[in-house]
Amino acid sequence: MIVSTRAWIAAALLALLSVLPPAHASLLVLSYHDVRDDVAPKGDPDPYAVSTTNFAQHLDWLRAHGYQAVSVQQVIDARAGRGTLPNKAVLLTFDDGLRSVYTHVFPLLRAYNWPALVAPVTSWVELPADQAVPYGPRDFTTGDFLTWAQLREMHDSGLVEIGSHSHDLHRGLPGNPFGNQTPAAVTRIWSEGSGYEREAAWRARIEADLQASRALIERNIGQAPRVIVWPYAAYNDVANGIATALGMDLSFDLEGRAQATDLGLQGEDRADQASLASLARLLMHRNPDVRDLAGELRRDLSLDGMRAIQVDLDYVYDADPAQLARNVDVLVQRIQDIGPSHVWLQAFADPDGDGAAEAVYFPSRHMPVRADLFNRVAWQLRTRAQVRVYAWMPVLGFKLADANLQRELQIEATGENEIPRLDPGDPRTLDIVSDIYAELAANSHFDGLLFHDDAYLRDDEIPGYGGGVPAARTQGLIDFTMALKTAAQRWRPKLMTARNLFARPVLEPASEAWFAQRLEPFLAAYDTTALMAMPHMEQADDPQAWLRTLAAAVRATPDGVERTLFELQTVDWRVPAPLPGDTLRAQSRMLQAAGIRHLGYYPDDFIGNQPTLEDARDAMSARAFPYLER
Missing domain, CATH: 3.20.20.80 (Glycosidases)
Structure with a gap:
C-alpha cells in the first residue's frame, strides 16, 4: 500500500489511547500543523488543519487555566538539571514549515508573548517553483511554505526556536518486499536487486540528511538547530544519537501527550534520558475547539479499556502470493x-x-x-x-x-x-x-x-x-x-x-x-x-x-x-471446536460487570469468521458505539 506523506501521522494518534495520564507530568507539548481562517468546524478535508479562531481560543483557555508557556531553552535547561519548569508548563510546536505559521500564528504569539518551536522540512523551504509536495487533500507548492526570510524574522523576535523536521525524510520509502511505503527515517530501504539497506548505509543516509538540514538552518538563520522533530514521529535511539552528535539534543515524537522532564535525574541517568528519549506531544487533529481541548486534557486515559485480539500470522501466510494478499485484506478489514x-x-x-x-x-x-x-x-x-x-x-x-x-x-x-x-x-x-x-x-x-x-x-x-x-x-x-x-x-x-x-x-x-x-x-x-x-x-x-x-x-x-487484561478463549481445544458466540458475549459482559476493565480473546479465525463479526464486535470493540449504521 502506498502511503501519502502524512497518512502515517494518523497511526500515531492511537498513542493517545494507551498512555498514562499527565497527573504527575510537568510538560504538555502541543503539535500543530496548518492554521487557517477557512477550516471547517468539523470534517475539513485536511484533518490536521486548525482554524485561527480555535487556535486563539486554545491560547486563552490554557492561560486562563494556569498553563504557563515555556521556551525550548527552558526545556533544555530542565532536562540538563539547570532549572525546573513551572507548574503546568506548555510548549507549542509547529511542524512542516507551512506559510500559515508566519501569517496566522506568529502575530498571535507576539500578542500573547508566547514562545514556540517551528520545525520546517528544509527541502520544502527550498522547493523549486516548478515542483509540488503531496500534502493532504492537495499538492502544496513553494507559496505554501515558509521562506528563509520569514523563518529568520521569527527567530530574531526571540519568541521562536527553529528546529529541524529533517531535510528530506518527510516521505515514505519501500520498507519490505511487498512495497509498503514506511517512514524514511527508520526504514531500511528494500530493493529487488539488493534486498535490505545495510545498517551502515542507513546510518550514512540519516546523517547526511540531518547534516543538510542543519547546514541550511545555520546558514540562513544564524543558529544551528538544537531540536529534531521526527517526521511521522518515527525514530529510534540510533537516529537520536546521530541527531545528538549534530547538536540536536532535544527530540520530539507523538507518543503520548505529556511527560516529566525535570525529575532530578543525575549523571548518566540524565544523559541517557536526554539523548535517547524523545518528548511526547499531543497532536491537534480534526480542528479541536476549546471544549475538545479541555476535554482531552482533563480525560484520564488510564481509565480507557484495552480491547485486544491475538492473531496468528500462520493463518495469514500462504505460499501463493495472491492468496496471501487476499488473506491480509480480509484480516485488516475484519479488524477495522x-x-x-x-x-x-x-x-x-x-x-x-x-x-x-x-x-x-x-x-x-x-x-x-x-x-x-x-x-x-x-x-x-x-x-x-x-x-x-x-x-x-x-x-x-x-x-x-x-x-x-x-x-x-x-x-x-x-x-x-x-x-x-x-x-x-x-x-x-x-x-x-x-x-x-x-x-x-x-x-x-x-x-x-x-x-x-x-x-x-x-x-x-x-x-x-x-x-x-x-x-x-x-x-x-x-x-x-x-x-x-x-x-x-x-x-x-x-x-x-x-x-x-x-x-x-x-x-x-x-x-x-x-x-x-x-x-x-x-x-x-x-x-x-x-x-x-x-x-x-x-x-x-x-x-x-x-x-x-x-x-x-x-x-x-x-x-x-x-x-x-482477561484474555478469553474462542475455541474449546479439547474438542476442538469454536465456542458459541454467546459465550464470548456473556463472559465479556460478566467480567465488565465484575469490574474488569481490559479484555481480549484468542484465537481469531478471520477467514472462517469465528467468532462472528457481530459477536466479536459486541465483545471486543473499543469504540464508544460499535455497531454498524443501518
Missing part, C-alpha cells in the same frame, strides 16, 4: 470492522502448534525465515485498521537454525506436552534471543511486545536457576524479558509490554513453584499482564463461576484491575 484497540500479532511461525518458533516472519540470521511478512501486516493494521500492534514473540521457545546449538541449549523437559524451550540460565540463550528481538525491531514497525506463554519453568526444570527459590526464578524470567525489551527498544523506542500469565498462579499462589510466574511481580514489571482467562482450557465445571473467582482474585490484588 470489529474496532479493537490492539492487535497482538504473531511474529513467529509455529505450524506444528507445539508453542515454539520453528521460523520467524522477519529477516533473521539465527532463525529460518518463513516469509518476510510481519512488517507488511503490522503496517497495514496500524495504518488501515487504526490499531496498536504488539509483536507476539516467544521468550524461550525457539528452534534455532543451528541444530547443534539447539541441542546444547534446549531444556530437557520432564513432563509431556511441554513447549520446547532454551535454557534461560545459559548466557548464550539471552545473547541469541536478544539478537532475534533486535532483528524484529530493526525491520518492523510496531507499538509493543507480547511475551508468549512459553516463559515458564517447572519446579524440576533447571533446579539451580534462581537458587531454586520460586520468587527468584519468577524474577529471573522477568529480568530475561526486560533484557529482550531493551534489545528491541534500541530500534523501536517506547515499546509497551504485555506478558501472558497462566491462571493457576493467580488462583493458587503456591503454584508459582510450578510455573515461575506470579501476578504481583508481573504487574510491577509489565504495562499489561495478559491473564489467560480460559475456563474451558482449565477444564472448569462452571466457566462463569470460575471467571468470577478469577476476577475477584485480580480485584483483590493492588493494581490488578488497572494492569490486567
Whole structure:
C-alpha cells in the first residue's frame, strides 16, 4: 500500500489511547500543523488543519487555566538539571514549515508573548517553483511554505526556536518486499536487486540528511538547530544519537501527550534520558475547539479499556502470493470492522502448534525465515485498521537454525506436552534471543511486545536457576524479558509490554513453584499482564463461576484491575471446536460487570469468521458505539 506523506501521522494518534495520564507530568507539548481562517468546524478535508479562531481560543483557555508557556531553552535547561519548569508548563510546536505559521500564528504569539518551536522540512523551504509536495487533500507548492526570510524574522523576535523536521525524510520509502511505503527515517530501504539497506548505509543516509538540514538552518538563520522533530514521529535511539552528535539534543515524537522532564535525574541517568528519549506531544487533529481541548486534557486515559485480539500470522501466510494478499485484506478489514484497540500479532511461525518458533516472519540470521511478512501486516493494521500492534514473540521457545546449538541449549523437559524451550540460565540463550528481538525491531514497525506463554519453568526444570527459590526464578524470567525489551527498544523506542500469565498462579499462589510466574511481580514489571482467562482450557465445571473467582482474585490484588487484561478463549481445544458466540458475549459482559476493565480473546479465525463479526464486535470493540449504521 502506498502511503501519502502524512497518512502515517494518523497511526500515531492511537498513542493517545494507551498512555498514562499527565497527573504527575510537568510538560504538555502541543503539535500543530496548518492554521487557517477557512477550516471547517468539523470534517475539513485536511484533518490536521486548525482554524485561527480555535487556535486563539486554545491560547486563552490554557492561560486562563494556569498553563504557563515555556521556551525550548527552558526545556533544555530542565532536562540538563539547570532549572525546573513551572507548574503546568506548555510548549507549542509547529511542524512542516507551512506559510500559515508566519501569517496566522506568529502575530498571535507576539500578542500573547508566547514562545514556540517551528520545525520546517528544509527541502520544502527550498522547493523549486516548478515542483509540488503531496500534502493532504492537495499538492502544496513553494507559496505554501515558509521562506528563509520569514523563518529568520521569527527567530530574531526571540519568541521562536527553529528546529529541524529533517531535510528530506518527510516521505515514505519501500520498507519490505511487498512495497509498503514506511517512514524514511527508520526504514531500511528494500530493493529487488539488493534486498535490505545495510545498517551502515542507513546510518550514512540519516546523517547526511540531518547534516543538510542543519547546514541550511545555520546558514540562513544564524543558529544551528538544537531540536529534531521526527517526521511521522518515527525514530529510534540510533537516529537520536546521530541527531545528538549534530547538536540536536532535544527530540520530539507523538507518543503520548505529556511527560516529566525535570525529575532530578543525575549523571548518566540524565544523559541517557536526554539523548535517547524523545518528548511526547499531543497532536491537534480534526480542528479541536476549546471544549475538545479541555476535554482531552482533563480525560484520564488510564481509565480507557484495552480491547485486544491475538492473531496468528500462520493463518495469514500462504505460499501463493495472491492468496496471501487476499488473506491480509480480509484480516485488516475484519479488524477495522470489529474496532479493537490492539492487535497482538504473531511474529513467529509455529505450524506444528507445539508453542515454539520453528521460523520467524522477519529477516533473521539465527532463525529460518518463513516469509518476510510481519512488517507488511503490522503496517497495514496500524495504518488501515487504526490499531496498536504488539509483536507476539516467544521468550524461550525457539528452534534455532543451528541444530547443534539447539541441542546444547534446549531444556530437557520432564513432563509431556511441554513447549520446547532454551535454557534461560545459559548466557548464550539471552545473547541469541536478544539478537532475534533486535532483528524484529530493526525491520518492523510496531507499538509493543507480547511475551508468549512459553516463559515458564517447572519446579524440576533447571533446579539451580534462581537458587531454586520460586520468587527468584519468577524474577529471573522477568529480568530475561526486560533484557529482550531493551534489545528491541534500541530500534523501536517506547515499546509497551504485555506478558501472558497462566491462571493457576493467580488462583493458587503456591503454584508459582510450578510455573515461575506470579501476578504481583508481573504487574510491577509489565504495562499489561495478559491473564489467560480460559475456563474451558482449565477444564472448569462452571466457566462463569470460575471467571468470577478469577476476577475477584485480580480485584483483590493492588493494581490488578488497572494492569490486567482477561484474555478469553474462542475455541474449546479439547474438542476442538469454536465456542458459541454467546459465550464470548456473556463472559465479556460478566467480567465488565465484575469490574474488569481490559479484555481480549484468542484465537481469531478471520477467514472462517469465528467468532462472528457481530459477536466479536459486541465483545471486543473499543469504540464508544460499535455497531454498524443501518
